[in-house]
Amino acid sequence: MSNEVSATERQHWLSYPKFLVRAFSVATDGPFSFYAWMTALTAVTLVGANAWANQVTQGMITTGMTDHVSWGLYIANFTFMVGVAAGGVMMVIPAYLYHDKKMHDVVILGELLAIAAIVMCLLFVTVDLGRPDRFWHLIPGIGKFNFPVSMLTWDVIVLNIYLLLNLHVCGYLLYMRFRGEEPNPRWYVPFVLLSIVWAISIHTVTAFLYSGLGGRPLWNSALLAPRFLASAFVSGPAFIIITMFAMHKFAGLALPAGPIRTLVKIIRVVILINLLMLVSEVFTEFYSGGAHTDSARYLFLGLHGYNQLVPWMWTAVGLNLAAAFLFLHRKAMDSAPLLITGCVFAFLGIWIEKGMGLIIPGFIPSTLHEIVEYSPSLIEWKVSAGIWAFGLMVLTVALKIALPILAGRTEEFLPASSKSAIVRNRVGE
Amino acid sequence: MRRRTLALILGLAAAVVLAIKPAITDTTEYPSESELARDAGSNEAKKFPVTLRYPAPSPGVATGIVDIHGRSITVACEVCHSLRTEPPTAEALGLASLEDFHRGLVFEHGSLTCLSCHDPEDAQSFRLADGSPVEKWNVIDLCSQCHGPQRKDFDHGAHGGMTGYWDLTRGPRTRNACTSCHSAHAPKPGQVQPTFKPIDRFLVGSDPNMPTAGEDSEHD
Amino acid sequence: MTEKKGPPTGPVESNPANEPGPADPSRRTALKGIGATLGAAAFATAISPLRNLAESISAEELMQKHYKELDEDEKRAVLNRLEEEVKEQYGAEVEIRDHAPIPGTKFAYAINLSLCNGNGKCVEACHKENNHDRATNQSYIRVLEMPAGTMDMGKGNTTYDHSVPAKDKYYMPVQCQQCDEPPCTDVCPVQATWKDDDGIVVVDYNWCIGCRYCEAACPYHARRFNWKEPEIPAEEINPVQGYLSNRVRPQGVVEKCHFCLHKTREGKLPACLEACSTGARVFGNILDPDSEIRWVLENKRVFVLKEELGTKPSFFYFFDK
Numbered sequence: 029m030s031n032e033v034s035a036t037e038r039q040h041w042l043s044y045p046k047f048l049v050r051a052f053s054v055a056t057d058g059p060f061s062f063y064a065w066m067t068a069l070t071a072v073t074l075v076g077a078n079a080w081a082n083q084v085t086q087g088m089i090t091t092g093m094t095d096h097v098s099w100g101l102y103i104a105n106f107t108f109m110v111g112v113a114a115g116g117v118m119m120v121i122p123a124y125l126y127h128d129k130k131m132h133d134v135v136i137l138g139e140l141l142a143i144a145a146i147v148m149c150l151l152f153v154t155v156d157l158g159r160p161d162r163f164w165h166l167i168p169g170i171g172k173f174n175f176p177v178s179m180l181t182w183d184v185i186v187l188n189i190y191l192l193l194n195l196h197v198c199g200y201l202l203y204m205r206f207r208g209e210e211p212n213p214r215w216y217v218p219f220v221l222l223s224i225v226w227a228i229s230i231h232t233v234t235a236f237l238y239s240g241l242g243g244r245p246l247w248n249s250a251l252l253a254p255r256f257l258a259s260a261f262v263s264g265p266a267f268i269i270i271t272m273f274a275m276h277k278f279a280g281l282a283l284p285a286g287p288i289r290t291l292v293k294i295i296r297v298v299i300l301i302n303l304l305m306l307v308s309e310v311f312t313e314f315y316s317g318g319a320h321t322d323s324a325r326y327l328f329l330g331l332h333g334y335n336q337l338v339p340w341m342w343t344a345v346g347l348n349l350a351a352a353f354l355f356l357h358r359k360a361m362d363s364a365p366l367l368i369t370g371c372v373f374a375f376l377g378i379w380i381e382k383g384m385g386l387i388i389p390g391f392i393p394s395t396l397h398e399i400v401e402y403s404p405s406l407i408e409w410k411v412s413a414g415i416w417a418f419g420l421m422v423l424t425v426a427l428k429i430a431l432p433i434l435a436g437r438t439e440e441f442l443p444a445s446s447k448s449a450i451v452r453n454r455v456g457e
Numbered sequence: 458m459r460r461r462t463l464a465l466i467l468g469l470a471a472a473v474v475l476a477i478k479p480a481i482t483d484t485t486e487y488p489s490e491s492e493l494a495r496d497a498g499s500n501e502a503k504k505f506p507v508t509l510r511y512p513a514p515s516p517g518v519a520t521g522i523v524d525i526h527g528r529s530i531t532v533a534c535e536v537c538h539s540l541r542t543e544p545p546t547a548e549a550l551g552l553a554s555l556e557d558f559h560r561g562l563v564f565e566h567g568s569l570t571c572l573s574c575h576d577p578e579d580a581q582s583f584r585l586a587d588g589s590p591v592e593k594w595n596v597i598d599l600c601s602q603c604h605g606p607q608r609k610d611f612d613h614g615a616h617g618g619m620t621g622y623w624d625l626t627r628g629p630r631t632r633n634a635c636t637s638c639h640s641a642h643a644p645k646p647g648q649v650q651p652t653f654k655p656i657d658r659f660l661v662g663s664d665p666n667m668p669t670a671g672e673d674s675e676h677d
Numbered sequence: 678m679t680e681k682k683g684p685p686t687g688p689v690e691s692n693p694a695n696e697p698g699p700a701d702p703s704r705r706t707a708l709k710g711i712g713a714t715l716g717a718a719a720f721a722t723a724i725s726p727l728r729n730l731a732e733s734i735s736a737e738e739l740m741q742k743h744y745k746e747l748d749e750d751e752k753r754a755v756l757n758r759l760e761e762e763v764k765e766q767y768g769a770e771v772e773i774r775d776h777a778p779i780p781g782t783k784f785a786y787a788i789n790l791s792l793c794n795g796n797g798k799c800v801e802a803c804h805k806e807n808n809h810d811r812a813t814n815q816s817y818i819r820v821l822e823m824p825a826g827t828m829d830m831g832k833g834n835t836t837y838d839h840s841v842p843a844k845d846k847y848y849m850p851v852q853c854q855q856c857d858e859p860p861c862t863d864v865c866p867v868q869a870t871w872k873d874d875d876g877i878v879v880v881d882y883n884w885c886i887g888c889r890y891c892e893a894a895c896p897y898h899a900r901r902f903n904w905k906e907p908e909i910p911a912e913e914i915n916p917v918q919g920y921l922s923n924r925v926r927p928q929g930v931v932e933k934c935h936f937c938l939h940k941t942r943e944g945k946l947p948a949c950l951e952a953c954s955t956g957a958r959v960f961g962n963i964l965d966p967d968s969e970i971r972w973v974l975e976n977k978r979v980f981v982l983k984e985e986l987g988t989k990p991s992f993f994y995f996f997d998k
Binding site for chain 1: 904
């Protein structure tokens, strides 16, 4: 047996490329619906890519941003997606910290979501750069990295490492399944545990980007980082639940009832915490009043007649309340429509509240108390849609590759030719 | 030997004459007190001069009439004021008398009268409050009698603006005198229309009485 | 772009993803290859506008090092290249120089709010001196018309266009405060902006990546972003330029008031001060005990904006009465 073990180990440099090829072919194979889905997403991605190329060429005057509101739809989406990426790993906590065996099988789903979300985050900041050709200035050692003073450098580090962590864990698990071997916990459990901590750090660091700015009173609050985490741990699991239902419908995956119940239990608590934090912010702003609360006033009530975001904010509040009600309903665990609706409401509500409902009002009124409102331009919508489509493509491909593991049909992931040989070489614990 | 001594004495005399002759133009070189003090006491690099834009002497009073070329006809002050044989009456000292003569002259200078600054003996000269004469171009000392705080600010470079160099060891500076900006007869600066505003993409111009375009009664 | 339909596998539930042995592998692979090629071609077409941009950015510009890491020869090469680029793009002959801070100087600025009447000549002078985009009347200075009796900028107005001064109003021009603890330099991820030895916070326009974090961080609305390529007629370009100050900036980078360092680092007064028709502005070296600015700070009751934020501005305001 030991000879076969060492022979297997020596073949890593052979089997890994094969794994990649197999993964690629699995990812690009499917029924008509799969191709239609991917084609549609590709089309939207290409529209976004073209819009971004035009934006880079003509300048960011093509967006709706100005010197008054200098961050817009891109950073709003970025902020939201960091939360989704962090929340995706939410499932990991019960699996490992509470030894929930059933969660183990679907942990990989959360991590794949995290990968897709982080890719979207990196794309959203890239398209927001005025000079993307100078991206290399950010590389430590080659460029001039303002670490540790600039929180943006912390964000660059933690996001990229988070991506690598999740790629490693998922890649390792999939690769081991491909080779027909049991994954060695030494190679993934520490990384999984690290990714739990890291998930919290990515969203805390992202919150610190905003909360550290004394000149922006709406953001300069100690509560911003906890709020971010609370909304992340609602939006991430909500999306995962939707994904599980989607895979059940389109890929024949059995619904993991246990993990779904666990997730609903988590969401039930955290969505209330999120609402409580919102109430806390609203009270602090409106009870004390004064000029530093003008942004909150703009958001909820309108300021000097400018009220473009007011209907959006109240919609977000309504969606969050409705979602909370649906999740807390005793039928939430059993009724799929109820649950899915709750997840969709929560996802949308948090997208508004944390994205447009946080970034934009931070700039209104400006630091000189001028009021300039913001609407994303068509190019911004196109680029954002393109990145969303690309993210969904990444997620689809990732889930496609991981589907056999999720479905418990790991032997189907193996290469057809060497299946029997590697099954014989299966290493037991 | 005698020729050389004579030439030397003549040269010295010429130098002395040239040195003390003041040049009365509208660009008199006249460092302010504080700058003189700095120069005197310091052993630093040489300081460049500060030029004050003193006023040119006024040709006279505009009559309001134009000649066939369209040029305004002005009358020199002495034309009328040299003919006066008796001292001006009390009414002539006040503003009412300006209605007949000095057309176009707006006089709005607090409770001052003409003779507060003008010398009654010489239409082209001024005098200080104690009656002592002051040079025609020296509006700074004239105005400073009452406007002491502004004079103090001016001496320290905080009033009147300047162009040129902040660092006088590297270059010269030109400064305004009082009448560069303030007319002596109606010194309060008038209204100006701003001619240059930023064109913001979305920040619209608004009613000057309201900070923003929208109506919001409870938050004003 | 078309992609081949999958093999006729029947309903979705029958695990179509990983059926071993597809019906017609070679045909499927060929069609996938065609699809991939078409997709790549479509992608190349989609981002084709970038090709023009790539042509306009030279390799030297792309790889240029940070200002602080350029030696004298490299700096000269960069300045020559920039002068040529301006010549080519705008048709103007300019001279761009590099200005080092004068040792022993720290600049400070003060405005007498009793004198400022909001005429905006400083705004215009900045616009002309610093080669700003003409279409937007861009300037580093914004003037707030404030009602007497309040310091609340929320009651101020920058868009006034009536004759000035208006009754019961005072006027407050705001520009970069050159803070001693600038929030903007802390947040820049690539150190493209820093506080120089003479107190001026400068930007290396060829290093800035345009993330606009500094613009978000500044409490005084001092920073401007080049949302497009600046448009200036050749005859209006100010040819006396500095690398860190008023040279024509490229699209996609952040800029701000730099106290006219191409002038002040040669001992001259900044353009806004020279244009001020009311004499409200005072500028100088705060380290010189005989300077005008020092006298103002010692003898007038000066204040700074948003002092509670701890930015320690080098820009002061005072009233006479």
